[in-house]
Amino acid sequence: MFKKILIANRGEIAVRIIRACKEMGIKTVAVFSEADREALHVQLADEAVCIGPAKARDSYLNMENIISATVLTGAEAIHPGFGFLSENSKFARLCEDCNITFIGPSAESIEMMGNKSKAREIMIKAGVPVVPGSEGRVETIEDAINISQEIGFPVMIKASAGGGGRGIRIVRGLEELKKAFETAKNEAKNAFGDDSMYIEKFVENPKHIEFQILADSYGNTLYLGERDCSMQRRNQKIIEEAPSALMNHKLRKKMGEVAVRAAKAVNYKNAGTIEFLLDKNGDFYFIEMNTRIQVEHPVTEMITGIDLIKEQINIAAGKRLNFSQEDVVLEGHAIECRINAEDVENDFRPSPGKIEFLHFPGGNGVRIDSAIYQGYTIPPTYDSMIAKLIVHGKDRNEAIQRMKRALEEFVIEGVKTNIDLHYRLLGEEEFLEGNYDTGYLMRILHR
Structure with missing residues (x-):
């Protein structure tokens, strides 16, 4: 069993993980941004390391600083909680390369299921029922029109790398499709750095x-x-x-x-x-x-x-x-x-x-x-x-x-x-x- 775990997160989930570790006799390391210096997870952990300024990209998403904090404190594993780096396959692989245990699935599993269009293809092959729609990513508006007409409106345009409700548009007719496709792509690009999209039949009131x-x-x-x-x-x-x-x-x-x-x-x-x-x-x-x-x-x-x-x-x-x-x-x-x-x-x-x-x-x-x-x-x-x-x-x-x-x-x-x-x-x-x-x-x- 691990002797020390670093929690690469903040807020209630960081507190939740620290409590579980304490009950298991495991030492904990909190990381925090400058905005979280007085945060509860910082006060409850055995050790705490500042990893950057307030913005998440400079702190809780800063892989290099988090890995450095793990090595510095001698933690053997990182628990990512949810959000931030929890579903980042690059970070999971980086942990592996640095001989640090990532408390979660393998980088390969994250990649396969993290990209929604790729996950859809895998599920179809596994015989898991999926919502009718594109078999993979939809590259062009022409493809989007063809697929939408084939499965019938209403449809959902969804970001392959999406989450948190972003990069999603419900389209009820052909006249809305082009604008919705473009705005969803732009939103996905800004939120996830990936503007690949896929389309599903919109299931009414599920x-x-x-x-x-x-x-x-x-x-x-x-x-x-x-x-x-x-x-x-x-x-x-x-x-x-x-x-x-x-x-x-x-x-x-x-x-x-x-x-x-x-x-x-x-x-x-x-x-x-x-x-x-x-x-x-x-x-x-x-x-x-x-x-x-x-x-x-x-x-x-x-x-x-x-x-x-x-x-x-x-x-x-x-x-x-x-x-x-x-x-x-x-x-x-x-x-x-x-x-x-x-x-x-x-x-x-x-x-x-x-x-x-x-x-x-x-x-x-x-x-x-x-x-x-x-x-x-x-x-x-x-x-x-x-x-x-x-x-x-x-x-x-x-x-x-x-x-x-x-x-x-x-x-x-x-x-x-x-x-x-x-x-x-x-x-x-x-x-x-x-x-x-x-x-x-x-x-x-x-x-």
């Missing part, structure tokens, strides 16, 4: 269902149930729950086994997530694989009792999974609300600033993953998510009531947040019935 998988180096690949991530704003998740209210045992088993097949198709090791669209007829389609730990991993932990960060570390250290698929039992129901520092009434504009007063909720079945504290100043430089509120109940109804109670107790003063929006959503009839889809949130926001 459920976004993802399956958590774990895979060790000994051929054991398991699925840990599903998460319903359909509550989204502009393709970004806001509320996640596990299990899905509309899932049955037969469909879960079928989708889980397909998720395992997808992971094995790229010789995947470590924790990952296979994402599907589920339509109203019960048909499902692979959309992408996230080759890292997910923001919403806590809901899976709450219903399985499995610590996914510890499992990641164990797998990276060469250990075998010590449980089988039959041992994975889903108990109760869990919900996660992403708490963002944003002005909901002003088009969700980020709301950085100093937290003047803070009160976290507590009680049975309530968990907070966060790196904020009273007096902390949220920098304007990074993502607006400042906390994750997770609850567990014996069933979905208890989980909803517990989440509402916890949201009532959650007080943050000094910045604007989306806490009130979460409370409203949990009282909506469609949510209470579990009958909401990926377009639901945007529809009710415009009522």
Whole structure:
């Protein structure tokens, strides 16, 4: 087992990883930008190294500085968390070249699944159902027109290297296609440095269902149930729950086994997530694989009792999974609300600033993953998510009531947040019935 791990991230996920390491008796190294000198992860780690200025490209995306900090402190492994370098195959390969363990999949697996058009080709060959669309990247507007007419409108133009809802356009007719194709390409080029695109049939009002998988180096690949991530704003998740209210045992088993097949198709090791669209007829389609730990991993932990960060570390250290698929039992129901520092009434504009007063909720079945504290100043430089509120109940109804109670107790003063929006959503009839889809949130926001 590793003696020391460097966490190449910030915020709540860095704190989450440090806590897991402490429980495993592993020393930790935090890295931080100049804007994060007072951050909680810096204070909790055994050591901390400044790796650059506030901008992410100069610090949390600075591979050379992160590798140097790892060598300097004698850490044997790097946990990338999510975002930043977590799905960067160049960084994973650089770690390997420097004899540092990357706590995640191989660079080859990241490359295969990170490029969405390439992943699509691999899944088709593996017999995994995919949304009808282009077999690979779409190079020209002429190709885009031909493919769109072949599969029929509406279609989705998507960036091959995309993520976070960027580089995506929904096109409902030929007259919109050229402009949407060009703007999506430009957005992808600016966001990811890669303007390659692909096209899929747009599945109207689907459920976004993802399956958590774990895979060790000994051929054991398991699925840990599903998460319903359909509550989204502009393709970004806001509320996640596990299990899905509309899932049955037969469909879960079928989708889980397909998720395992997808992971094995790229010789995947470590924790990952296979994402599907589920339509109203019960048909499902692979959309992408996230080759890292997910923001919403806590809901899976709450219903399985499995610590996914510890499992990641164990797998990276060469250990075998010590449980089988039959041992994975889903108990109760869990919900996660992403708490963002944003002005909901002003088009969700980020709301950085100093937290003047803070009160976290507590009680049975309530968990907070966060790196904020009273007096902390949220920098304007990074993502607006400042906390994750997770609850567990014996069933979905208890989980909803517990989440509402916890949201009532959650007080943050000094910045604007989306806490009130979460409370409203949990009282909506469609949510209470579990009958909401990926377009639901945007529809009710415009009522």
